[in-house]
Amino acid sequence: MVNHPLPVKVGAGQRDAAVREAAPREAAHAHGDAGVREAGHREAAQREAGHREAAQREAGPREARAREAPAPLARAPVTPTAPPAPLAPVAPIDAELQIARLEGRVAALEAALERRSSELRVLQQLLCRRDLTHWARLLAGLPPLPQVAFETGFWQETRELAMAEVPETLAALWSSLYPPQLPRSSPSPSSPALPSPIPQTVR
Amino acid sequence: MSGPRTTIVILAWNHWQLTERCLETLAATDLEGAEVIVVDNGSTDETPECLARISWVRTLSLPKNLGFVRGNNAGIAAAAAGSDVVLLNNDVELIQRDWLRRLAACAHSAPDVGVVGCRMVLPDGRLLHAGTYIMPDTSWGQQVGSLERDIGQHGGTEEVEGIVFACAYIRREVLDQIGGLALDFESYFEDTDFCLRARRAGWKTVLCGEVTLIHDEHGSTQGDGGAMMQLFQGSRAIFRRKWRRELEARYHHQVLWQSIMNFPTGYAMSCRELLRALEVGGVRTVYRYVYGPRTVFPPVEPEQTGDYRLNVIRARPAPRSPEVAVVYGQGDVFARNRGRYKIGFTMLEVDGFPREWVAQANRMNEVWVPSEFNRRGFVECGLERPIHVVPLGVDTSYFHPGIAAYPNPAGEFVFLALFEWGERKEPSLLIRSFNDEFSAREPVRLLCKVINRDPTVSVKEEIRRLRLRPAGGKISYLFNLEFPHYQLGALYRSVDAFVSVSRGEGWNMPLMEAMACGLPAIATDWGAHQEFVHEGVAYPLRVRKLVPARAKCPYYDGFRWADPDPEHLRFLLRHVYEHRDEARARGEAAAREMAARWTWEDAARRIVGRLAAIAAA
Numbered sequence: 001m002v003n004h005p006l007p008v009k010v011g012a013g014q015r016d017a018a019v020r021e022a023a024p025r026e027a028a029h030a031h032g033d034a035g036v037r038e039a040g041h042r043e044a045a046q047r048e049a050g051h052r053e054a055a056q057r058e059a060g061p062r063e064a065r066a067r068e069a070p071a072p073l074a075r076a077p078v079t080p081t082a083p084p085a086p087l088a089p090v091a092p093i094d095a096e097l098q099i100a101r102l103e104g105r106v107a108a109l110e111a112a113l114e115r116r117s118s119e120l121r122v123l124q125q126l127l128c129r130r131d132l133t134h135w136a137r138l139l140a141g142l143p144p145l146p147q148v149a150f151e152t153g154f155w156q157e158t159r160e161l162a163m164a165e166v167p168e169t170l171a172a173l174w175s176s177l178y179p180p181q182l183p184r185s186s187p188s189p190s191s192p193a194l195p196s197p198i199p200q201t202v203r
Numbered sequence: 204m205s206g207p208r209t210t211i212v213i214l215a216w217n218h219w220q221l222t223e224r225c226l227e228t229l230a231a232t233d234l235e236g237a238e239v240i241v242v243d244n245g246s247t248d249e250t251p252e253c254l255a256r257i258s259w260v261r262t263l264s265l266p267k268n269l270g271f272v273r274g275n276n277a278g279i280a281a282a283a284a285g286s287d288v289v290l291l292n293n294d295v296e297l298i299q300r301d302w303l304r305r306l307a308a309c310a311h312s313a314p315d316v317g318v319v320g321c322r323m324v325l326p327d328g329r330l331l332h333a334g335t336y337i338m339p340d341t342s343w344g345q346q347v348g349s350l351e352r353d354i355g356q357h358g359g360t361e362e363v364e365g366i367v368f369a370c371a372y373i374r375r376e377v378l379d380q381i382g383g384l385a386l387d388f389e390s391y392f393e394d395t396d397f398c399l400r401a402r403r404a405g406w407k408t409v410l411c412g413e414v415t416l417i418h419d420e421h422g423s424t425q426g427d428g429g430a431m432m433q434l435f436q437g438s439r440a441i442f443r444r445k446w447r448r449e450l451e452a453r454y455h456h457q458v459l460w461q462s463i464m465n466f467p468t469g470y471a472m473s474c475r476e477l478l479r480a481l482e483v484g485g486v487r488t489v490y491r492y493v494y495g496p497r498t499v500f501p502p503v504e505p506e507q508t509g510d511y512r513l514n515v516i517r518a519r520p521a522p523r524s525p526e527v528a529v530v531y532g533q534g535d536v537f538a539r540n541r542g543r544y545k546i547g548f549t550m551l552e553v554d555g556f557p558r559e560w561v562a563q564a565n566r567m568n569e570v571w572v573p574s575e576f577n578r579r580g581f582v583e584c585g586l587e588r589p590i591h592v593v594p595l596g597v598d599t600s601y602f603h604p605g606i607a608a609y610p611n612p613a614g615e616f617v618f619l620a621l622f623e624w625g626e627r628k629e630p631s632l633l634i635r636s637f638n639d640e641f642s643a644r645e646p647v648r649l650l651c652k653v654i655n656r657d658p659t660v661s662v663k664e665e666i667r668r669l670r671l672r673p674a675g676g677k678i679s680y681l682f683n684l685e686f687p688h689y690q691l692g693a694l695y696r697s698v699d700a701f702v703s704v705s706r707g708e709g710w711n712m713p714l715m716e717a718m719a720c721g722l723p724a725i726a727t728d729w730g731a732h733q734e735f736v737h738e739g740v741a742y743p744l745r746v747r748k749l750v751p752a753r754a755k756c757p758y759y760d761g762f763r764w765a766d767p768d769p770e771h772l773r774f775l776l777r778h779v780y781e782h783r784d785e786a787r788a789r790g791e792a793a794a795r796e797m798a799a800r801w802t803w804e805d806a807a808r809r810i811v812g813r814l815a816a817i818a819a820a
Contacts, residue, residue, distance in 0.1 A: 150679045152663045159656050161467075161685040165352070166693045169686070170609040173650075173679060178613040 209237040210286045212278030215293040216244040222293040232300050244274040270389040279383045292369040296417040306372040309411035317377040317406025320366025321414035334363030334410040339450035342443040345511045354693045358412040358605040368394035391438040454487035456814040459525035461493040465505045480807035489519045534560025544568050550709035553752045553762035555584045574731035596803040597719045604721035606692035616647045617698040621713045624655040626754040628705045640773040641676030652681040695720040707764035719797035723786035725775045729765035740793035745771040
């Protein structure tokens with residue numbers, strides 16, 4: 001962590017950087033959603049369970065997955081999720097039950113998304129921009145930002161000169177400007193407008 | 204000649220794994236019919252048996268270890284009559300297929316080239332050898348290269364004082380004229396001795412920078428440090444007796460050089476280069492620090508220069524009353540000149556010189572400045588003493604188009620600017636103009652290497668105040684990073700163009716270095732660098748008018764400097780970006796012109812010419 005006592009706000013002049021960082025952030029967000037969605041498909045396969053039962057199971061396994069999930073730093077880069085398998089035709093008598101089951105699942109997903117969004121808002125308020133960017137890049141499987149800051153938004157104003165080598169510095173500069181391309185992930189559900197005055201850097 | 208044109212002699216003593224590796228790498232190169240002789244210097248390990256199994260080498264077995272000199276001489280004697288000879292250590296690895304052809308071409312490139320060496324790197328890639336030099340003060344041979352990271356420095360052909368005989372291409376005529384290695388030595392100094400003997404006979408020793416090999420130094424004698432040092436010191440004493448007088452006779456002039464060299468300033472950087480070039484050019488310089496307590500720059504100078512040659516120059520005792528002394532620094536320390544003949548050598552970035560500088564300059568016997576721009580300014584401010592233009596230079600071994608590049612992988616066109624943040628370098632003009640001229644969607648970027656040591660300035664805040672357009676040209680910064688000077692060529696080679704929009708310059712070494720690397724450069728058409736910037740090699744930036752020089756530097760008070768034209772700057776930025784072939788050609792022309800006219804050797808020659816005139820007067 002960088003020793004920033006206060007969060008750094010993103011000004012208009014830094015929008016450029018924010019746009020650059022948006023991809024990893026967005027990808028990181030999508031990663032979490034993808035996990036939920038994938039679990040959801042497994043849930044849908046268990047057709048014999050009732051509406052309430054399904055909703056309960058929705059919460060149960062997710063808790064378990066959260067415990068089992070690897071730490072964010074160890075996560076692999078985001079990969080696109082396979083589209084859900086088409087559902088088999090169901091009898092009219094089951095249709096109502098299935099609609100109810102799916103409505104329950106949507107409700108559970110919305111709750112999870114809401115929770116995730118509020119977590120992000122809290123982090124956004126507490127972390128400085130550099131840490132937030134670090135966090136987003138690591139979650140997205142990208143290398144952390146280079147130690148040297150190549151744009152004013154990230155550098156620490158100092159009068160001391162730091163010794164550096166040209167090849168390593170340029171390698172760090174180019175990799176910060178042109179990060180490896182991520183595979184496209186499915187769009188994540190949009191979260192409600194932020195009440196906080198803190199500018200959006202996520203999307 | 205019916206036999207092979209070249210004979211390669213490899214001396215081996217035990218350590219078969221080294222010889223085997225050397226032969227393996229050698230076999231993978233184009234030997235062009237050369238004969239390979241391995242001289243087995245009395246090995247007691249598996250070397251003799253292993254050599255017997257290799258059919259493509261001729262083995263010359265010596266009954267016991269005769270040492271480096273006699274062992275190599277045996278190989279030379281066994282070489283085909285009339286063939287050139289390449290001496291190779293068994294602890295080298297060849298990494299270029301055409302190494303032999305390149306060395307031979309270099310050796311026969313001129314009638315007076317007699318001995319040719321190559322670049323050698325350690326197994327970890329650091330530059331071990333790019334020629335050698337020896338100073339009479341210490342009689343301790345030094346390899347050029349300083350274990351620097353290999354970025355392609357010394358990549359051309361250079362005349363050198365000597366080379367290490369771990370790899371030496373020797374023309375047959377030289378061997379016929381001066382014989383083999385001198386038997387005064389068992390090991391060490393025989394190579395320097397040979398090169399000096401060749402020079403005495405009219406043959407040049409040359410470094411062929413196109414060839415690089417790996418030298419696992421002391422591979423054959425590793426682990427025997429005591430015996431090695433004993434051998435070394437014995438040979439050194441012999442060498443000293445044999446050559447000291449002749450080495451001392453190469454100095455034609457002696458100068459007390461009062462300046463600064465161990466701080467990161469322009470004067471210090473150029474002082475180091477001038478001292479090295481003067482030493483090579485036959486001027487015995489004695490260095491003394493001109494600043495310190497009770498001067499405008501009070502800090503005490505650190506003793507170690509990080510450079511053997513400069514350490515020796517610094518350690519020389521100063522004469523009590525030197526015949527000629529040069530103060531190279533600001534004009535307000537000219538009064539510290541201790542010579543009987545006093546020379547003040549200075550420069551300034553505005554159109555005149557402070558009264559105090561002129562007063563002190565008028566107490567000199569003569570004044571030197573690097574540019575006509577400064578000569579004019581001094582004269583207009585009342586200088587009454589003779590004044591001579593003595594330009595500075597650039598080290599084309601480190602700043603040339605063959606230096607390693609680390610370009611951006613996305614192919615964006617990158618402009619580079621190097622500056623200390625402040626009024627003179629006019630960073631806001633460049634940053635704003637670039638941001639206004641280009642759009643973020645265009646594949647072009649400005650990279651600013653910024654230094655700020657001023658505690659009252661926040662660069663970040665000043666950039667913020669420029670209110671740059673997010674949709675405008677993209678800019679990245681290298682803030683307060685200090686690169687080793689020798690690596691700066693790699694920075695220049697990694698970008699596409701150089702920009703210097705300063706209001707005034709006393710010389711502008713970064714601009715000259717960038718141009719020597721082959722970069723098209725945009726530079727303000729006003730100041731000392733007009734000596735080497737013109738339409739044929741760069742893009743001069745129009746000046747609207749001269750304006751009062753307002754800056755924190757008190758020396759500028761009352762003088763003027765340039766007001767570069769922002770519209771023309773935008774035009775030039777766009778022009779260079781859109782006319783890349785033309786820009787590239789102009790950069791190439793710049794590199795040729797810097798190498799032909801503006802090296803430190805050229806600068807030293809002008810100084811030597813001036814010293815000769817003073818001595819003759």
